[in-house]
Amino acid sequence: MLAQFNFPTTILFGTEALGVFGGRVAERHGNGPMLLVTDEGLVRAGIADRVRRVLEAAGVKVELFAEVHPNPVEADVVAGARRYRDTGCTGIVGLGGGSPLDAAKVVAVLATHEGSLLDFDAMRGGDARITSALAPVYAIPTTAGTGSEVGRSAVVIAEATKRKTIVFHPTLMPRIAVLAPELTVGLPPHLTAATGFDALTHAVEAYLSVGYHPMADAIALGAIELVVAHLPTAVADGADLEARGHMLVAATMGATAFQKGLGVVHSLAHPLSTRYGTHHGLANALLLPGALAWQLAHERASFTDDLLARYRRIARILDPGASADDLPRLLADFRRRVGITETLAETGATHDDVPALADEAYDDPCHRENPITLSRDDLAAIYRSLLDATG
Numbered sequence: 452m453l454a455q456f457n458f459p460t461t462i463l464f465g466t467e468a469l470g471v472f473g474g475r476v477a478e479r480h481g482n483g484p485m486l487l488v489t490d491e492g493l494v495r496a497g498i499a500d501r502v503r504r505v506l507e508a509a510g511v512k513v514e515l516f517a518e519v520h521p522n523p524v525e526a527d528v529v530a531g532a533r534r535y536r537d538t539g540c541t542g543i544v545g546l547g548g549g550s551p552l553d554a555a556k557v558v559a560v561l562a563t564h565e566g567s568l569l570d571f572d573a574m575r576g577g578d579a580r581i582t583s584a585l586a587p588v589y590a591i592p593t594t595a596g597t598g599s600e601v602g603r604s605a606v607v608i609a610e611a612t613k614r615k616t617i618v619f620h621p622t623l624m625p626r627i628a629v630l631a632p633e634l635t636v637g638l639p640p641h642l643t644a645a646t647g648f649d650a651l652t653h654a655v656e657a658y659l660s661v662g663y664h665p666m667a668d669a670i671a672l673g674a675i676e677l678v679v680a681h682l683p684t685a686v687a688d689g690a691d692l693e694a695r696g697h698m699l700v701a702a703t704m705g706a707t708a709f710q711k712g713l714g715v716v717h718s719l720a721h722p723l724s725t726r727y728g729t730h731h732g733l734a735n736a737l738l739l740p741g742a743l744a745w746q747l748a749h750e751r752a753s754f755t756d757d758l759l760a761r762y763r764r765i766a767r768i769l770d771p772g773a774s775a776d777d778l779p780r781l782l783a784d785f786r787r788r789v790g791i792t793e794t795l796a797e798t799g800a801t802h803d804d805v806p807a808l809a810d811e812a813y814d815d816p817c818h819r820e821n822p823i824t825l826s827r828d829d830l831a832a833i834y835r836s837l838l839d840a841t842g
């Protein structure tokens with residue numbers, strides 16, 4: 452038996468974190484330049500400029516690359532890698548939600564390796580092609596959800612397949628993550644809720660996933676406690692820096708925990724983003740309670756005592772008197788409490804789409820770590836059950 456535990460990223464947390472960051476980068480890279488990978492929204496909001504000033508105040512030159520789309524596509528990272536090489540950059544700062552942070556990581560690969568995105572597809576053994584040293588990546592999240600700032604994978608949609616392609620390598624992990632709560636105060640309530648549900652789903656799926664990882668389990672439970680305690684406040688009062696800070700830490704913890712594994716909810720969620728452009732966190736929120744309910748209803752015989760105990764332990768964070776069977780309802784109640792009231796049908800998904808959605812979800816690797824083994828037909832049945840649900 453062999454287990455491997457990894458927790459290496461330096462995490463700077465708090466309202467002084469961004470100020471300290473410039474000096475840390477200067478120590479390692481001299482005057483750069485650093486490629487600042489972000490999106491247009493963060494340029495418009497003045498946040499990209501804020502980060503640029505912090506770096507320049509420490510003597511670090513900055514090359515701005517703000518061409519990352521939501522759900523980044525291959526053209527984004529190809530252009531970023533070209534800019535990195537053309538301008539002689541020595542490192543990358545990813546700034547934004549999961550999209551710019553993931554794009555920053557893939558730019559780091561393409562900037563230092565020959566080949567196209569699909570050459571590095573982790574599902575086709577592409578991680579073995581990441582051989583030379585990567586451009587160092589630093590990450591500044593502006594949403595509290597994906598936890599990409601401590602993750603070793605990145606997702607970009609490939610041009611040829613139109614599917615989300617996972618690039619994975621231990622050296623993709625950012626050197627420093629800056630958790631600055633003041634950068635997240637402008638996030639609107641619905642996006643705060645959706646990204647928060649991504650963090651919650653990471654923690655729930657990691658805690659339930661197969662494998663022996665008590666450290667990840669403990670971090671996952673801690674993340675769930677933080678989300679349950681602070682997401683409603685972050686949604687209701689976006690300027691509450693304490694709630695915002697706790698949510699940033701919860702997101703980082705959720706992603707730290709999911710090195711253990713994820714589960715079927717993420718496999719079901721990914722096709723909704725590629726096909727309908729559904730926000731990843733929202734997709735998880737729409738699926739998480741129903742996917743757990745379906746498994747309890749249809750796969751009960753496959754549940755071990757340990758798995759039922761895990762369901763119960765999560766349920767009791769939401770309601771101290773709850774049983775394992777209460778978990779889906781409690782998660783649905785919590786979803787409503789943070790203002791997410793959409794149904795799966797509102798993403799644009801229809802019963803006619805289910806076979807193709809199920810094919811794509813089944814090809815996605817996340818469900819292989821789900822505690823209950825599910826077939827392609829099972830995944831189709833979960834989609835159908837949610838399309839039939841009324842909210």
Ligand SMILES: [Fe+2]
Pocket residue numbers: 597649653717731
């Ligand atoms: Fe996620």
